[in-house]
Amino acid sequence: MKIELEDENDLDHYIICHKCHTVQEEIAISDGSKALCSMCKMPLYRYDTRLVEHGLALSITGLIFIVLANLFPLIKIEILGTESYITIISMISSLIGSGYYLVALFLLYLIVIFPVMIFSLYILLFALLKLKRAEELAKNILILLAQIEPWQMSDIFLVSILVSIVKLFGMATIHIGISFWTLFVFVLIDIYMTRSIHLGELWVLKKEIYSKKAEKLKNDTPISNTKKGVSS
């Protein structure tokens, strides 16, 4: 299928179906409804303003849990009567102490910086969508999120901790710390968010929210205007 585009912004009006890969024109839909693919009837996008409140609550909870995961011990190890607590920060600093600077930096980015950044950006994005303000900033946040989200790997980190716990079981007594559970909850929230709220959906939601706001502003202006724009 070939589409003639006047300029790059026209791409905003098209969407590709994930199942049959046909290009579909995007149309405005009402709140709480879904747009289906005209070929295979697969849901393409939905417009649901409740997604904003839902996303805001989830991202605030996620941020709290990842911050907590960085504050408390992940595990307590007992070897020959000596106890040691392992936290994410102590893990990074001992890596630096042993000269593994690159690994330490990688861990710092993957477990601390990226998750905190992603969830803070989500909070800001949902807050902007809720307040219907700063459209340009919301757009830039969505673009940034699309670029950094693949770097969110705390689930892999959690699995690797589990593997090391299993390996250490014969050699030492291991106690699972608070951080482990907060990290576990964080990973669950993260998985739930990536599965239930897609960035593509938020992109559509952003467009609908701001275009509805612009339409409302236009209708609210006291000056009589015969040209009312596109009627929905």
Ligand SMILES: [Zn+2]
């Ligand atoms: Zn399709």
